[in-house]
Amino acid sequence: MKIYNTLTGEKEEFVPVQQGKVGIYVCGVTVYAPLHLGHIRSYVAYDVMVEYLRKFKNLDVMYIRNITDVGSVVGDADEGEDKIELKAFEQKMHPMELVDRNIFGMWQGLDAVRCARPNISPRASGHIVEIIEAVKKMIDNGFAYELDGNIYCDVSKIKDYGILSGNTTEKLSAGARIKSDERKHTPYDFAVWKKAQKNSVLKWNSPWGMGYPGWHIECSVMSTKYLGQTFDIHGGGRELAFPHHENEIAQNMALCGKQPAKYWVHTGMLNASDGTKMSKSKGNYVTVEDALKKYGAVKLRWLVAFAHYRAPITFSDSLFVQIGKEYERLENFVYNLKAGIKTSFSESLESELETLKQNFTTQMDDDFNTANALAEIFNFIKNANVIIAKDEYNAKNVQNILEFFEKMNAVFKVFDFLEEKQGKTDVTAEIEKLIALRNTYRQNRDFEKADEVKKQILSLGAEITDNKDGTTTFRIK
Numbered sequence: 001m002k003i004y005n006t007l008t009g010e011k012e013e014f015v016p017v018q019q020g021k022v023g024i025y026v027c028g029v030t031v032y033a034p035l036h037l038g039h040i041r042s043y044v045a046y047d048v049m050v051e052y053l054r055k056f057k058n059l060d061v062m063y064i065r066n067i068t069d070v071g072s073v074v075g076d077a078d079e080g081e082d083k084i085e086l087k088a089f090e091q092k093m094h095p096m097e098l099v100d101r102n103i104f105g106m107w108q109g110l111d112a113v114r115c116a117r118p119n120i121s122p123r124a125s126g127h128i129v130e131i132i133e134a135v136k137k138m139i140d141n142g143f144a145y146e147l148d149g150n151i152y153c154d155v156s157k158i159k160d161y162g163i164l165s166g167n168t169t170e171k172l173s174a175g176a177r178i179k180s181d182e183r184k185h186t187p188y189d190f191a192v193w194k195k196a197q198k199n200s201v202l203k204w205n206s207p208w209g210m211g212y213p214g215w216h217i218e219c220s221v222m223s224t225k226y227l228g229q230t231f232d233i234h235g236g237g238r239e240l241a242f243p244h245h246e247n248e249i250a251q252n253m254a255l256c257g258k259q260p261a262k263y264w265v266h267t268g269m270l271n272a273s274d275g276t277k278m279s280k281s282k283g284n285y286v287t288v289e290d291a292l293k294k295y296g297a298v299k300l301r302w303l304v305a306f307a308h309y310r311a312p313i314t315f316s317d318s319l320f321v322q323i324g325k326e327y328e329r330l331e332n333f334v335y336n337l338k339a340g341i342k343t344s345f346s347e348s349l350e351s352e353l354e355t356l357k358q359n360f361t362t363q364m365d366d367d368f369n370t371a372n373a374l375a376e377i378f379n380f381i382k383n384a385n386v387i388i389a390k391d392e393y394n395a396k397n398v399q400n401i402l403e404f405f406e407k408m409n410a411v412f413k414v415f416d417f418l419e420e421k422q423g424k425t426d427v428t429a430e431i432e433k434l435i436a437l438r439n440t441y442r443q444n445r446d447f448e449k450a451d452e453v454k455k456q457i458l459s460l461g462a463e464i465t466d467n468k469d470g471t472t473t474f475r476i477k
Contacts, residue, residue, distance in 0.1 A: 001057065001365040003233070004310060006241060006264040007164055011367055016232050017262060021060045022053055023231035025223040025261070027240055028121065030068040031102035032083040035109040036285035037300070037315060038278045041270035042237050044301055045309040047115040049235075049265075049368050051411045056361060064226050065118040067106075069099045069125050070202045071194075071215045082212070085202055095201050096125075104447060108466060109288035111458075113297045114413040120226055124218040128204045131213045131221050134255060135193045135206075143254030147183055149195030149209040155188045158250040164264060165242035190247050192217040216247035223260055224252070234261035238310075239277070241266055268312040275314060286315065292465075298414050299323050305370045305412055326378070331417040333381045334405070337388060337398055346393035349384060353401055356380040360408065370412075377408070431462050435472050 002011040016022050026046050029039055043065075053059045073080045088095040110117075124131075135151050138144035143157050155161050155169060162168030172188055191214040196203035203210045223234065229252075236245065245264065252260040269277045272284045279285060291300060302323045307313050356376060363372040384401075387393070402418060409415040434457050441450035457464055457474070464474045 002367055003263050003265065004367045005262075006266050007259075012263065014263070016059070017228075017230055021062070022233065023227035024050065024061060024063045024233040024235065025219070025227055025231060026063070026065045026118075026234075027219060027236035027244065028065040028067050029102075029106055030072045030083060031099050031106060032072075032087045034102060035106045035288045036278065037288060037291055038237075038270045038285060040109070040113055040288055040291075040300055041304055041313060042267040043110060043115055044113060044304040045267045045368075046235055047413075048305065048370060048411055049233075049309070051116065051413075052364055052368065055407060055410045056364065061119075062227065063116075063118040064120050064122065064223065066219060066222050067103060067121055067123045068215065068218065069096075069103075069123050071124055071213045071218055073194075073215070082200070082202060085200065088201075100447075105289070107451075109292070112292055112463070112465065113288070113300050114463075122222045122226065124213065124222070125202070127218070127221055127225070128213065130225060131217055132193075132204075132206050134217060134221050134251075135213075138192060138251065138254045141254055144192060145185065146208055147181060149211060150191055151193035151208060152184055152189040153192050153247070153250055153254060154185045155190070155250065156186050158253055161250055162246065164249055165246045167242050167246060190214065190216060190243065192251065216244055217251055219244070220248050220251040220255070220260065223248075224256075229256050229258050229260070231261055233263045233265055235265045235267070238266045238268055265309075267309050268307070271312055271314045273314065273316050278315065295320055297463075298327065298416055301412065301414050302327065305374060305414070308371050309368055311371075326374075327414070329378065329381065330415065333385065334402070334417055336385075337401065340388050340393070341395050341398055342392040343394055344392040346387060346391055346397050348391060349387050349393050349397045350400065352380055352383050352387065353397075353404060357404060364411075431457055431460055431474055434460075435464065435474060439470075439472060 001014045003014045004010070005012045024046070026043070029035065046063075046065075050061050050063050053061050070082065070084065072083050074083055074086060082095075084095045084099060088098040091098060107117075135144065138153065139146070139151065142154075144151050144153050146152075162171065169186065169188055193206060193208060194211050194214060195208070196210045196212055200210075200212070203212050223231065234245065234248075241264075249259060252258060272278045274284075276282065276284065288300075295303075299320050303313065303315075303319065306319075306323065313319075356379075359376040359379075360373050363369045363376055366372070405415055405418060409418060434453055438450050438453040438457070441447070441453060454464065462474045464472055466472050
C-alpha cells in the first residue's frame with residue numbers, strides 16, 4: 001500500500017509506526033459557524049480512508065479529530081479577533097453557547113453523511129493546562145520568547161522550517177512583506193500564546209498573564225497527547241499545509257526534536273460553482289443541512305468518492321445528475337442479478353468477481369484511489385451483465401457478489417439498494433420509543449442524555465434526522 005506524502009511530494013510505501021496499528025490525527029472544525037460542504041469533502045474522504053484501513057487492511061486505527069473552540073483568529077493571523085468571540089458577539093450570546101450549538105450541529109451533519117465518529121474528539125479549551133506546559137517548554141528549550149504577554153515561536157531557531165510547504169524564510173522574505181511587531185526576532189515568528197484583550201471572554205490565567213492559546217500549538221499538544229510524539233498520518237485540507245501544519249512541525253521540533261507524523265495527507269478543496277474555494281470566511285458555502293435536504297446523504301458521499309481525495313471538486317447540480325445516473329446503474333444491476341437466479345453455478349461470474357476484488361484493492365492501495373476503485377466496480381458490472389444475460393448462475397454466485405458489495409459498502413456507505421437487514425419490524429417500536437425519550441431530553445436542554453439515547457438508536461441500525469418543525473424521522477439501515 002502506498003500513500004502520497006506531502007512532506008516528500010511522493011507516494012511512499014505505508015509502514016505504520018507500530019505493526020498492526022495506525023494513529024491518525026485530522027484537523028477538525030473551528031466551530032464558529034454551521035458545518036458546510038467543504039467540511040464534508042474532507043471528512044468523508046478521511047472516513048473512507050479510516051474504514052478501508054479497518055475493513056480491508058485489518059488495522060487497529062486510533063482516529064483523532066479535534067474541535068477548535070478557541071484560538072482561531074479572523075484571517076488565521078496572529079493578531080485580531082477570535083472568530084468564535086466575534087460571531088458570538090454578533091449573535092448576542094456567550095461564546096461557549098455558540099460553540100455548543102455548532103458542535104451539536106456538526107455531529108448531526110457528520111452522522112447524517114455516515115461518517116464514523118473518531119475515537120476521540122478533543123476540544124482545545126479542554127487542554128489549556130497541557131498547552132501552557134508546552135509553551136513553557138518551548139521557552140525553556142530556547143525556541144520561544146515573550147513580548148508583552150504574547151509568546152512567539154522563534155522560526156530562525158527551527159531547522160528546515162518550510163520543509164512541508166516549501167515556504168522557507170528565504171522564500172517568504174522574497175515575497176510580499178507582512179506587517180508585524182518589529183521587536184519580533186523574525187517577521188514570521190508566530191504566536192503560541194496570545195495576550196487577551198480586556199473584553200475577551202475566552203481567556204485563561206498563565207505565567208504571562210491572562211490569555212489564550214495560538215491555533216497551531218493546540219494541534220501539536222492534542223495530537224501528541226493521544227498518539228505519541230511520532231504517529232502515522234496527519235491530515236487536513238490542502239489549505240492547512242501552510243501555515244498551520246508547517247508551524248505544527250516547527251513546534252514539535254522545538255518540543256521534542258521530532259517530526260510529529262510520518263505521512264502528511266491533504267485533501268483537495270471543494271470549489272463553488274464559480275470555481276472559487278467554498279469557505280465560511282468567503283460566505284459562499286452551502287450548509288450540510290441544506291445539502292442533505294436537496295441531495296441526500298448518499299449523493300453527498302458519492303460526490304467525494306467520485307474524485308481522488310487530493311483532487312479539487314467543483315460543486316454543481318449537473319454533477320449530482322451524473323451521480324444519480326451512476327447510482328441507478330448499480331441499483332439496476334443488483335435488481336437484475338437477484339431476478340435472474342437459476343440453478344447452475346457460474347464460474348465465469350465468479351471469475352469476474354475475483355478480478356473485481358483484486359482490482360478494487362489494488363486501486364485503494366494506490367493512495368486511496370476511490371475514483372479508480374469505483375471505475376473497477378462499473379467495469380465489473382459491464383462484464384457481469386453480459387454473463388447474467390446469457391448464462392445460468394445460482395444463489396451462491398449472488399451471495400458472493402452481494403457479500404463483497406457489502407464489504408465495499410462498509411467503506412463507501414452508499415449502496416442503499418443492497419438487501420435489507422432482517423428484523424426491522426422487531427426494532428421499529430423500540431426506536432420510536434427512544435426517539436420520544438430523546439426529544440424529551442432535547443426539549444429540556446439535557447443534550448448529554450439526549451446524545452446517549454441517540455447512540456442507543458444508532459446501535460439498533462437506524463439513522464435519524466431532526467427536522468426544522470421539531471419532529472424526528474428515522475430510517476433503518
